[in-house]
Amino acid sequence: MTATFIDIWRSLRASRPAGEDQIQSIAIVYNDVETPLRLAMDASGDLHLLAPTSGLATRPLPPDYNGLRLREGLLDVGVCLDLCSPAAHEKMFAALCGELVEAIIVHGREPWSAAIAIVRAWQSAWRPLRQPMSRPVQIGLVGELLVMQTLWLPALGSEAIHLWSGPDRERHDFVSPRLHMEVKATTKSRHEHEISRVDQLKAPDDRRLLLASIQLEESAMGTQSVATLIDGVMAAIRQDPAAVDSFLTKLDGFDWSDEMRRSPDLVRFHLRDAHIFEVDEEFPQLPIDFALPNGVLSIRYTISLANLPYLDAEAVRDDIAEAMAA
Known part of the structure; x- marks a missing residue:
């Protein structure tokens, strides 16, 4: 799945939008079935995973870290979560997105809860070691x-x-x-x-x-x-x-x-x-x-x-x- 996501983003790069607020997206296909989740790229070249949700996030979102951002956004079907990363982190971001897609599509986890938990786990892997619990x-x-x-x-x-x-x-x-x-x-x-x-x-x-x-x-x-x-x-x-x-x-x-x-x-x-x-x-x-x-x-x-x-x-x-x- 990681390689597939990278290929999709690279295909989007060839036709990425010129407008500052525009975004180009493609639906994610999982096991030959099209899902409501989408991979996208914006005018600046940043990578996105968009997932429809039933509403806005009910818990605080994780802070940005090294360009990894979790935001509230909009799709044509309504509110979505928008997970975004600079293109320089393409391989790591593709693996993270693969884990989130599997959590939502395969395991049926609520998108906001899954995204918040998974992003926090990935952030902790790249942060300096925490002080040990007293x-x-x-x-x-x-x-x-x-x-x-x-x-x-x-x-x-x-x-x-x-x-x-x-x-x-x-x-x-x-x-x-x-x-x-x-x-x-x-x-x-x-x-x-x-x-x-x-x-x-x-x-x-x-x-x-x-x-x-x-x-x-x-x-x-x-x-x-x-x-x-x-x-x-x-x-x-x-x-x-x-x-x-x-x-x-x-x-x-x-x-x-x-x-x-x-x-x-x-x-x-x-x-x-x-x-x-x-x-x-x-x-x-x-x-x-x-x-x-x-x-x-x-x-x-x-x-x-x-x-x-x-x-x-x-x-x-x-x-x-x-x-x-x-």
């Missing part, structure tokens, strides 16, 4: 992914990905219409956790709040890491392209990249213990009417969950499912 970030992410894999995915399937709000810096890590869950992970030997927001242990009216307490043991021979848990979640949702795209976008918010798999900074853990607690009137927290004094901007405090009753995991999975069904 140990505290890995501990927190391992906790959230463990809860995702053991509670939310079994209860809701791939729909759970869209309820994971930890990467979005919301108050709680999982948010459904009737149930919220905050995840706290620690390498301490006790269920003790730092609370960093005054409202972190409060839920909106008419919603339950649960807290998952995850105890991890750091070990060079540990069986869990961010990498293994990402692989586990991907295996569970791979049949849902929209969930895959959403998951990859959320991971990007943690500055995750596959380079971490080979990095000595990747931390490995054993799961020591895990409990889920109901955040109710018996749960250790600040008084419900507590307010920061004037001039005090933030507060951090540590809670101990020792001797508190905890919930059965299977019952929690049922509660998660019922909270979405109601």
Whole structure:
């Protein structure tokens, strides 16, 4: 497919438009069937892949990088995504376009979601290496992914990905219409956790709040890491392209990249213990009417969950499912 795309762009170059805003295009044929996707070239010689969409992008588009640009555009059939590159990057761009065409035509992925995820992945391959994820970030992410894999995915399937709000810096890590869950992970030997927001242990009216307490043991021979848990979640949702795209976008918010798999900074853990607690009137927290004094901007405090009753995991999975069904 890469060679075919290059041949098409070169044929378009011979008849490229003279007008500054004009564009010359040819429909992409896949397995001898003409598709609504088009390859194009503009007056300046830049290369384009145009794909009709059902509307404008609903998420921020990736920034331009080395001339690779993802934009909103128009075709005669309506709104489209416009993926563009300078002709100097023809071979790399053709391979990228081939991956996107296959995602849309073969796997049925939503064009904007697929384009955003694929472009981000390609950009990361050409950027300087990211700074490795810090140990505290890995501990927190391992906790959230463990809860995702053991509670939310079994209860809701791939729909759970869209309820994971930890990467979005919301108050709680999982948010459904009737149930919220905050995840706290620690390498301490006790269920003790730092609370960093005054409202972190409060839920909106008419919603339950649960807290998952995850105890991890750091070990060079540990069986869990961010990498293994990402692989586990991907295996569970791979049949849902929209969930895959959403998951990859959320991971990007943690500055995750596959380079971490080979990095000595990747931390490995054993799961020591895990409990889920109901955040109710018996749960250790600040008084419900507590307010920061004037001039005090933030507060951090540590809670101990020792001797508190905890919930059965299977019952929690049922509660998660019922909270979405109601």
